[in-house]
Amino acid sequence: MIEVKNLTKRYGSKTAVSNISFxxxxxxxxxxxxxxxxxxxxxxxxLTGYLSSTEGExxxxxxxxxxxxxxxxxxxxxxxxxxxxxxxxxxMEYLKFVYGLKKCKLPINSHLKEICDLVKITDVKDRVIKNxxxxxxxxxxxxxALVGNPPVxxxxxxxxxxxxxxxxxxxxxxxxxxxxxxxxxxSHILPEIQAVCDKIVIINRGKVVANDSADNLARNMSADHKxxxxxxxxxxxxxxxxxxxxxxxxxxxxxxxxxxxVSEYFLNAKPGTDxxxxxxxxxxxxxxxxxxxxxxxxxxxxxxxxxxxxxIYGNVADSVDKLKFTK
Amino acid sequence: xxxIFKREFRAYFTxxxxxxxxxxFYAFSGLFFYIFALSxxxxxxxxxxxxxxxxxxxxxxxxxxxxxxxxKKQKTDQLTLTAPxxxxxxVMGKFLAAYAIFAIGVAVMxxxxxxxxxxxxxxxxxxxxxxxxxxxxxxIFVSIGLFVSSLTENQMIAAIGSFFINLMILLMNTLTxxxxxxxxxxxxxxxxxxxxxxxxxxGIFSLSSLIFFVSVIFIFLFLTVRVLEKRRWA
Ligand SMILES: Nc1ncnc2c1ncn2[C@@H]1O[C@H](COP(=O)(O)OP(=O)(O)O)[C@@H](O)[C@H]1O
Ligand SMILES: [Mg+2]
Numbered sequence: 236m237i238e239v240k241n242l243t244k245r246y247g248s249k250t251a252v253s254n255i256s257f258x259x260x261x262x263x264x265x266x267x268x269x270x271x272x273x274x275x276x277x278x279x280x281x282l283t284g285y286l287s288s289t290e291g292e293x294x295x296x297x298x299x300x301x302x303x304x305x306x307x308x309x310x311x312x313x314x315x316x317x318x319x320x321x322x323x324x325x326x327m328e329y330l331k332f333v334y335g336l337k338k339c340k341l342p343i344n345s346h347l348k349e350i351c352d353l354v355k356i357t358d359v360k361d362r363v364i365k366n367x368x369x370x371x372x373x374x375x376x377x378x379x380a381l382v383g384n385p386p387v388x389x390x391x392x393x394x395x396x397x398x399x400x401x402x403x404x405x406x407x408x409x410x411x412x413x414x415x416x417x418x419x420x421x422s423h424i425l426p427e428i429q430a431v432c433d434k435i436v437i438i439n440r441g442k443v444v445a446n447d448s449a450d451n452l453a454r455n456m457s458a459d460h461k462x463x464x465x466x467x468x469x470x471x472x473x474x475x476x477x478x479x480x481x482x483x484x485x486x487x488x489x490x491x492x493x494x495x496x497v498s499e500y501f502l503n504a505k506p507g508t509d510x511x512x513x514x515x516x517x518x519x520x521x522x523x524x525x526x527x528x529x530x531x532x533x534x535x536x537x538x539x540x541x542x543x544x545x546x547i548y549g550n551v552a553d554s555v556d557k558l559k560f561t562k
Numbered sequence: 563x564x565x566i567f568k569r570e571f572r573a574y575f576t577x578x579x580x581x582x583x584x585x586x587f588y589a590f591s592g593l594f595f596y597i598f599a600l601s602x603x604x605x606x607x608x609x610x611x612x613x614x615x616x617x618x619x620x621x622x623x624x625x626x627x628x629x630x631x632x633x634k635k636q637k638t639d640q641l642t643l644t645a646p647x648x649x650x651x652x653v654m655g656k657f658l659a660a661y662a663i664f665a666i667g668v669a670v671m672x673x674x675x676x677x678x679x680x681x682x683x684x685x686x687x688x689x690x691x692x693x694x695x696x697x698x699x700x701x702i703f704v705s706i707g708l709f710v711s712s713l714t715e716n717q718m719i720a721a722i723g724s725f726f727i728n729l730m731i732l733l734m735n736t737l738t739x740x741x742x743x744x745x746x747x748x749x750x751x752x753x754x755x756x757x758x759x760x761x762x763x764x765g766i767f768s769l770s771s772l773i774f775f776v777s778v779i780f781i782f783l784f785l786t787v788r789v790l791e792k793r794r795w796a
Contacts, residue, residue, distance in 0.1 A: 246796065283644040287794040308646040321640035323576045335565030336645045379641065
């Protein structure tokens with residue numbers, strides 16, 4: 236449905252996007268994740284025909300955006316980072332303008348009413364856009380993208396600046412739209428992407444650093460053989476006790492005395508070995524009470540941080556390993 | 563194109579801009595009408611048309627200044643430029659909106675003719691000829707203003723820039739008349755908007771002038787499309 240191939244965009248000598256490729260299938264929600272300045276908006280502006288790429292191609296349903304722009308644009312609803320609102324118009328006037336601009340053929344009144352109901356702006360439809368709150372403006376921006384019912388939706392950070400309740404509502408709406416639209420959603424907030432998307436493309440400094448299904452990324456991240464525990468006892472003693480567990484690679488004292496007489500440890504065993512029972516038994520044999528045990532899987536957040544701030548590009552799982560226990 | 567035309571046309575009346583322009587148009591033309599016709603008992607109002615050149619040179623830039631610059635500044639160009647429409651239809655929609663306001667202003671000119679016809683015999687041909695001439699001149703000012711507003715995000719700069727170009731058009735005429743008669747002067751005066759316009763107000767309406775005015779309008783519309791196209795590659 237959406238095909239991006241070796242896309243590069245340079246502003247003068249500055250490369251904003253460098254050789255990125257990804258695809259999104261029909262009815263898939265693709266998350267485009269990256270910190271500010273990563274090149275998300277630039278990519279989306281190219282996809283929607285607002286900017287031209289320096290190299291590479293972008294196709295919507297097989298139609299190249301540069302070769303047949305009008306035809307490709309017909310299939311796209313775009314919500315840019317800053318909603319493109321005419322502040323002097325009322326919401327309804329604006330949506331009617333967009334309807335005319337997109338040469339939409341659907342029955343105007345019922346179509347616009349449906350959209351207003353969907354994004355919950357019916358109660359402000361006769362207000363001048365200038366006077367709306369940020370949350371409502373964002374929704375009017377989303378409504379604008381939905382006019383004409385395009386099969387592809389490209390949404391650039393649609394939840395920025397909204398309050399938590401609005402964020403949850405918008406996410407739920409996007410999820411719903413994803414059932415019968417192909418959606419590309421950009422964000423610099425990981426949980427948002429995790430909550431909504433089927434597929435995640437992580438981009439940093441103009442380069443794709445990870446591209447996988449949300450499930451796969453999460454799976455790569457989990458690791459039962461890596462534990463964080465807190466228990467009583469002198470740390471040197473505990474360390475010695477646990478180090479001799481078969482399959483144990485490393486015992487690392489993370490923090491001494493997190494509570495009175497309690498320290499926190501990272502345990503790193505060989506992949507595939509389950510050390511939880513043995514750890515518990517050995518501590519019990521010395522009467523060292525175990526106060527906490529959890530697998531030390533990184534949240535996507537930590538991985539993301541590492542990928543995007545560190546200099547490790549490429550394999551996510553690899554950077555996960557590097558991150559663990561190297562405190 | 564029609565959607566953009568409608569929006570921009572309406573915007574002239576949701577802000578004071580449209581009213582202000584029309585008020586200025588009517589006030590100045592009314593004043594000139596009084597000075598050159600009513601107060602001296604003449605029915606020749608071509609001086610009114612000639613004087614309007616100066617007024618419009620200054621005030622049409624107000625009409626056109628925000629047409630494209632404001633879209634860029636408010637990022638509403640991300641809507642229009644990603645909509646399934648051609649750049650030309652966007653440019654034409656904007657042009658026609660400002661031009662329609664201008665034409666509403668010009669519509670007052672034949673009214674002066676009717677006013678005079680109530681107490682004197684009026685020859686209508688020069689009035690209609692002049693009116694068409696003014697409409698053509700307006701087309702040039704509007705297309706220049708639209709072009710300049712595509713170059714900047716700042717409407718003040720757009721207004722000043724297009725005023726400056728209009729001023730150059732006027733100065734080009736002064737330059738022409740300062741030149742010795744000869745080939746160069748002929749060439750310059752044939753491409754001088756002001757000298758062609760003053761010919762029309764003198765009752766000389768040639769086909770070549772018509773073609774000239776229409777061509778200049780299209781050149782600036784074309785340049786505007788090119789600017790928008792170019793911006794994508796920035
Ligand atoms: N018009 C421009 N001229 C020069 N550099 C730009 C321009 N637009 C964006 N950039 C640069 O390109 C990079 C990517 O920007 P952007 O796509 O907006 O990132 P994101 O949306 O991920 O925050 C940034 O470093 C930004 O400074
Ligand atoms: Mg951005």
